Amino acid sequence: MKFNIKRTVLLNALSRVSRAVSLKSPLPVLTGIKFDLQTDGLVLTGSDSDISIQTKVTDDIEIIETGSVVLSSKYILEIVRKIASDTISFEILDGALTRIDGGSSQFNLNGTPAFDYPRIDFAKKGTLLQADSAILKRLIEETSFATSENETRPVLTGVNFHAANNQLTCIATDSYRLAQASSPLSEETVFNIIIPKKSLVEISRIIEKDENVDIYVEDKKVLFIIDDYMVLSRLIDGTFPDTSRLISDYYDFEMTVSSTALLGAIDRTTLLSDEAKNLVTLTMNPDRVLMTSNSQEVGSVEEDLPKAFYKGDPLNISFSGKYLSDAIRSINSDKVKLEFSGPMRPFIVKDLEKDDNIQVVLPVRTY
Amino acid sequence: MKFNIKRTVLLNALSRVSRAVSLKSPLPVLTGIKFDLQTDGLVLTGSDSDISIQTKVTDDIEIIETGSVVLSSKYILEIVRKIASDTISFEILDGALTRIDGGSSQFNLNGTPAFDYPRIDFAKKGTLLQADSAILKRLIEETSFATSENETRPVLTGVNFHAANNQLTCIATDSYRLAQASSPLSEETVFNIIIPKKSLVEISRIIEKDENVDIYVEDKKVLFIIDDYMVLSRLIDGTFPDTSRLISDYYDFEMTVSSTALLGAIDRTTLLSDEAKNLVTLTMNPDRVLMTSNSQEVGSVEEDLPKAFYKGDPLNISFSGKYLSDAIRSINSDKVKLEFSGPMRPFIVKDLEKDDNIQVVLPVRTY
The missing domain is CATH 3.10.150.10 (DNA Polymerase III, subunit A, domain 2)
Incomplete structure (x- = not known):
């Protein structure tokens, strides 16, 4: 295996392929990236057996002699990142010992023979x-x-x-x-x-x-x-649970509110609460929407949401503030709508206009 | 204790004072910051008993009623950081329970009575x-x-x-x-x-x-x-060792080199080496300066320093690359001078022109 390659091209490919590599893999050869130099390009493969990533570099490479080797993901990435030159030369010296040359630097890196690398089938089937x-x-x-x-x-x-x-x-x-x-x-x-x-x-x-x-x-x-x-x-084996019962067709009460205001309120209301639970309570009626939390030891927080608009009977509901934050962030819209059907029923968070992202949060019993 | 204060002023003071606070202090009251509201300003104190920091805020504060309390450093910093208003109000409600109000948020934070806080003597003496x-x-x-x-x-x-x-x-x-x-x-x-x-x-x-x-x-x-x-x-008790023998008056060999080039060379040469030791070897003669490292398991690196200027007999010296990097960074100059008196003698790193920062690195025996 002998080739010259543009440093940035190789670095980009290695950065992505290496994301499949787990440095703690029980199979040592999988802590490396397989370099397979063919007549028309360099095939790079990384895998942790759950996920495998492969790419073929065909541009900005000068192929001198085909061949293959597995090089430690951790070291080869750092070497390619830090070499101070536009072009890097690779050459297998002896067995799997690979010379990497660039600028004023010369690395001799112990590799692993490519035949030790498991065969991974990237065939387009199914x-x-x-x-x-x-x-x-x-x-x-x-x-x-x-x-x-x-x-x-x-x-x-x-x-x-x-x-x-x-x-x-x-x-x-x-x-x-x-x-x-x-x-x-x-x-x-x-x-x-x-x-x-x-x-x-x-x-x-x-x-x-x-x-x-x-x-x-x-x-x-x-x-x-x-x-x-x-x-x-x-793929993960097994049957995914039927979650349709968590989403009703009809909700009795709803609140619309600015996403930023609600995120800010959650952020402050959970400041004093137990980090594992992040429990907050919404106390809602058409006149006022209040978010509160209470920690016996540390203290309590009360946050007004003056611009929230609530329609329905008075309702108190407690849940994880973090889950609501995650839901709002995933919706990524200026305003969100929360739909409720009771203090102990799952509630929904979604965009005001669209139904293509529905977030459900389950309430927590606080008594 | 009752006062209103500009949020950014308090946040700036708390951020600095809290740096003395250790959240793991064996004395629970020291995980807090002491608020001492006097007629002419708010005195904030943080301490972990090794280091104590105190400041007095006299501007941008409206003092309504003097008093004092100790508030958890962790929570009060977060509260002041996250409250969405320009002004924050503080008031002791009952004992050490403190109300903190700002924007649409109201916090009731459990404090500790100020008389539990140790007396720290900031007197200007000595x-x-x-x-x-x-x-x-x-x-x-x-x-x-x-x-x-x-x-x-x-x-x-x-x-x-x-x-x-x-x-x-x-x-x-x-x-x-x-x-x-x-x-x-x-x-x-x-x-x-x-x-x-x-x-x-x-x-x-x-x-x-x-x-x-x-x-x-x-x-x-x-x-x-x-x-x-x-x-x-x-202060730390005891006598500091006499280190004068580590710095000679006279050195036989010297190398001058660009700081950036030397830092780059160390960075690459230590890539494959044991992180705890970071061992590198300089091989120097007037014609060539080479930095190398070798790890039996991983591989070897050879780095040329074509622009380094060496004066003296040929010399091989091994040492921690990290220590040399630290030394070069602390000198913070375009070029550095390294002065040697033998392969097993401490060597010096300093600015080309100045003597007000002298860094000494001890060599490591490699055989």
């Missing part, structure tokens, strides 16, 4: 869905934060992607709140899968511009093709 | 030294980083301030490297004290503009008066 990258990014950002951190119910650690009836619906829940985002599909595609949150976060990061994304759905895995990058993710 | 704040800041920044993190020899965890012969000399060493900075004194002042690193870092942070600083040195403590702030620090 059900194909073509999507717009901006919509995919929106669906991920509006849902993935609401997944569960708790591994005891693995299905809740991912986002349910459900295509049916010309609609793609994404749902995430940690059983205390739920996020549901949807988008119409032009074709009649059907699948129902659960994608791990980590994979989605990386996919969202790789999306930088508006373009088409090809998504190939198989039984056990899903492949995203975004520009020059292929991202392969395992 | 030997007085008047210094320029910029020079004091320079002396601190050029030395404090070289103190020891290891508590087994407490005297090395502070900086030795030694005034004699119309000169103030500051010395810090962790026994692997040494930093010595000095400045002439206009008066004949004599003292020899060791100030904890943490206190010096806070003093350096409080200095924001060029002004006079009064320093009162006593047996067990030192008081710095900087603008409206008083900073009181305990």
Whole structure:
């Protein structure tokens, strides 16, 4: 393996591919990035076996002799980042010992032979869905934060992607709140899968511009093709819970309020509260909307929302202020509407105008 | 206690005073800030018993009723930071329960009675030294980083301030490297004290503009008066080691080099090395200067310094790259001069022109 490459091009590709690499992988070879120099380009692969990212660099590279090696992700990224020259030369010296030259620096880095690297199948198979990258990014950002951190119910650690009836619906829940985002599909595609949150976060990061994304759905895995990058993710086994009972068709009471004012109120009201719970209470009637919290030990906070508009019978409801903040941020609109059907019933947060992002927060019993 | 105050003025004072507060203080009352409202201003005090900071706010405050209370540093800072109004009102409601009002927010914060707060003596006593704040800041920044993190020899965890012969000399060493900075004194002042690193870092942070600083040195403590702030620090007991043998009068070999080039070379050469040691080797002769490192497991690096100018017999010397980086950064000059007297002798790093900052690095035996 011998080639010269433009430093910034390699750095950009390595930065993205390395995002799949876990430095704590139980399989040591997976802490590295596979360099596979072919006659027409350099294929870079990173993987932690849950998610794998591959790209092929074909421009700004001078290929002298094909070959392959696995280089430590941690070291090769730092070397390419810090070398002070526009072009970097790579050459395998002996076995897997690789010389990396640039500017006044010369590195001899111990690699691992490429045949130790597991075979990863990036074949384009299964059900194909073509999507717009901006919509995919929106669906991920509006849902993935609401997944569960708790591994005891693995299905809740991912986002349910459900295509049916010309609609793609994404749902995430940690059983205390739920996020549901949807988008119409032009074709009649059907699948129902659960994608791990980590994979989605990386996919969202790789999306930088508006373009088409090809998504190939198989039984056990899903492949995203975004520009020059292929991202392969395992799917989470199991059935996603039926969450439809959490969203009613009809709500009795509603409040509309500026997102900034509500976020500010939550921020201040949770200042003195237990960080794990972030419990706040909304006390609402048509004349006044008040957010309060109380910590026996530290003190209490009372926050007026003079510009909130509430319609309905007087209502007191307690819940996690953090979950409401997350919901408002994901809606990303000047005003939000909260819809209630009782002090112990889940309530909804959504945009005033649109229904393509519905956030649900479950109340907390305070007595 | 009852007063109204401009939010930004209080926030600025609290931010600085709170820097003395340790949230893990064994004495719970010291996790708070003492508010002492007098007829002519609000005195704020924070302390962790090693360092105490006090200021008096006299402007932008409307004093309604004097009094005092201790409020949790963590909560009161956040409250004042996040309240959305220009003016904040404080009032003790009952005992130490304090109401804090601003904008649409009302906080009831449980305080601690002020009589539980230890008495801290900020009296101006002892030997007085008047210094320029910029020079004091320079002396601190050029030395404090070289103190020891290891508590087994407490005297090395502070900086030795030694005034004699119309000169103030500051010395810090962790026994692997040494930093010595000095400045002439206009008066004949004599003292020899060791100030904890943490206190010096806070003093350096409080200095924001060029002004006079009064320093009162006593047996067990030192008081710095900087603008409206008083900073009181305990001194470290014991005798600072005699470090004069580490600095020779004469060196046989010298290298001059651009600081940026040398920092870049160290940065790259230590990329593959053990983070705890950061061992690098300089191989120097009048024709070539080379920096290398070698890690059995990971690989090796060779870095040319084509523009370094070396005068002397060929020399190989190994040392911590991090210590040399720290030394170069503290000198803060375009070029540095390194002076050597042998492969196992301490070497010196300094400015090409000036002698008021001398950095010493001890070599490491590599065989």
